[in-house]
Amino acid sequence: MKVSREQVAIHRRRILDAASRLFRQKGFDAVGVDAVMKEAGMTHGGFYGHFASKEDLMARACAHGLALADDSWAAAAYPVAALAAAYLDQEHCDNPGDGCVLAALGADVSRQGKGVRHAFTAGFRERVDQLARLMPGHSRAAQRRRAIATWAGLVGSMVLARAVDDPALSREIQKAGVATFGEKPPDDRGRVRARRGRRAAAR
Amino acid sequence: MKVSREQVAIHRRRILDAASRLFRQKGFDAVGVDAVMKEAGMTHGGFYGHFASKEDLMARACAHGLALADDSWAAAAYPVAALAAAYLDQEHCDNPGDGCVLAALGADVSRQGKGVRHAFTAGFRERVDQLARLMPGHSRAAQRRRAIATWAGLVGSMVLARAVDDPALSREIQKAGVATFGEKPPDDRGRVRARRGRRAAAR
DNA sequence: TGTACATCAGTGAACGCGCGTTCACTGATGTAC
């Protein structure tokens, strides 16, 4: 039966929420259109009224999942440390369905089509820009380089922490990641000290 | 028809080679037993004479791919820099089928069964131990922490460099990774300098 | 504001297809004599 226009929008969002969660949990290939629609509380036949194909859904679910990310770390006194600690958390490790798209679907995305990779790339760019703005460093280029490497470190740590079947090793990976990628870069600390020194001398 | 015992061993190895390559290229779910056997030059029916199930093959192909890794970087003057440069290479990025299992299958492994995760974990442990031995650092614990974080950084960089659809951004990720994870840790340089200074003073 | 009807979102059966796995068969291997 027909439903109201608001109901259609609600249904579409429910499909995106379900797809985004299931894809992150099990990967693109292991989740069928049927499972997504069931999780969204509907039957599979109505799917093609909302999306052109499963691939279309994959791209839009990617973008949806990347748009809804947790930003609270950005307000911390030292955002990079806050991000690393929040990211490499046991709960995040145990719940990929509610977690970062980069870590959960990065490897899957590289094997997918144009639309999926484009959505993923746009989301990644936003993350890098956001982190680069908050990254201590002397130049824009260095901030950006550090932001990219920090995201790579966090994503790699999470991928490995999830893959490994020994909980102690998994926790070790998380802790190593927090310590390494969350700490103030030592040579930067040096530069900050030098700058402060120069500023103090100028007074 | 029956074949000789040596031929059986050769066939088994060919199946493992094919499976290991195809799984890294396309992921576990996207590669069927049929495709693996065809790539190995046989028909699919004979598969179950070699392996108990597809899951069995996945675990053994994982171990097989991890066992055949390139070690040449370990002989370099500064192994960590050599590893990072060799790992975050355009050719490695473009050819996951012949590349590192950690980056190609890490995310997939976390969704698989006990056998696959165990094989992956064993391979990862070996990598960490090998790199930790060659890692500059003051303590075993620090060497190990750095080795884990370095592998995480390399794996994350490769996953993201492959996922992204803009070649320029992909190369930027690779370069940021080489610069960050391949460089001598700055605080370690500090310690080395301090130690050298102490040693020079003692003379 | 109330009525009549065209629209169309969601349902559930159906499709062709490829998957993992099984099995009767074949014929070269390797062993017993």
Add this chain to the structure above:
DNA sequence: TGTACATCAGTGAACGCGCGTTCACTGATGTAC
């Protein structure tokens, strides 16, 4: 060393199943009057 035959690795057809996608149908929505 030569022969006869049991073994068994690989073949290809077949299985049940779940996938992505299509479609005739249903009945509430929303519009034209």
